[in-house]
């Protein structure tokens with residue numbers, strides 16, 4: 001028997017979440033974000049089911065695009081941070097990748113080159129997030145330079161929200177205003193909506209939407225469960241109990257005895273830990289499901305194991321199935337117990353965990 005910890009990835013859930021995107025934004029094309037190994041779900045397997053259905057696959061880097069190409073993925077790809085040097089621009093153009101241009105240095109590198117093929121550029125504006133993008137005051141000029149260069153097959157106009165999961169934050173409207181005002185008089189297809197905006201702000205769908213987190217069946221809106229948005233959770237992180245210990249009142253368990261039994265207790269050892277990507281800083285009582293029943297962690301998460309309080313679960317035994325997050329336990333609930341985001345938990349899973357795909 002092998003170590004009983006794995007990720008079950010439901011590819012049909014991802015397809016159905018993409019269909020949901022299309023039904024919410026029926027007049028928009030889709031950049032399906034499969035960067036960061038498809039948010040931990042395995043970029044090749046996810047790209048295989050999305051190709052032909054999403055209009056573009058969104059990646060963070062040329063390396064990520066190369067990995068997909070090497071695995072036989074032919075779908076058009078968008079490099080969301082653009083290219084990092086001249087050789088990357090040449091390679092992106094050769095492979096017909098679309099790429100973001102977000103700063104003067106990238107613009108100059110692109111304009112200085114003889115490209116093998118004209119490239120499809122996504123010109124990024126900093127509408128207020130202050131991360132990547134041209135200042136609105138410089139945007140029209142950057143657009144004019146790209147247009148006049150003759151090196152662009154098309155120029156898409158994009159920006160990114162800073163606070164879109166905060167429904168009532170007035171900054172969302174401010175960003176939309178800046179984006180709209182700056183684009184007045186500039187021709188091109190427009191894109192600003194990530195998952196939160198796709199779910200909550202139809203006025204931002206425009207020509208292209210760029211879903212990531214929701215594609216995997218998670219709502220970015222705080223406190224929301226996937227079902228309330230008709231999303232289907234794609235990833236379930238499973239393990240098993242591998243040992244049971246009876247702990248007398250007053251005894252401590254695990255490293256530094258970070259949990260101490262107030263009463264005689266039963267503690268299960270589960271074969272998953274921070275070496276798999278489960279957060280080490282998960283607090284005592286972080287939720288898990290043992291044979292579908294709610295239980296909580298006890299003490300520090302170790303590299304390969306964690307301890308779970310099963311005192312009130314007389315049937316818990318070695319071999320009992322444990323869900324660490326997934327279809328029955330939203331990753332966002334686990335994330336909250338470690339002061340992290342669900343996005344972070346998904347993308348920090350390690351390669352030690354086998355991914356088992358179901359359709």
Ligand SMILES: Cc1ncc(COP(=O)(O)O)c(C=O)c1O
Nearest residue numbers: 033080160194195210211212213
């Ligand atoms: C430029 C850009 N667009 C879209 C997304 C997708 O965002 P989400 O996963 O919240 O849908 C991201 C994610 O970080 C991004 O950086």
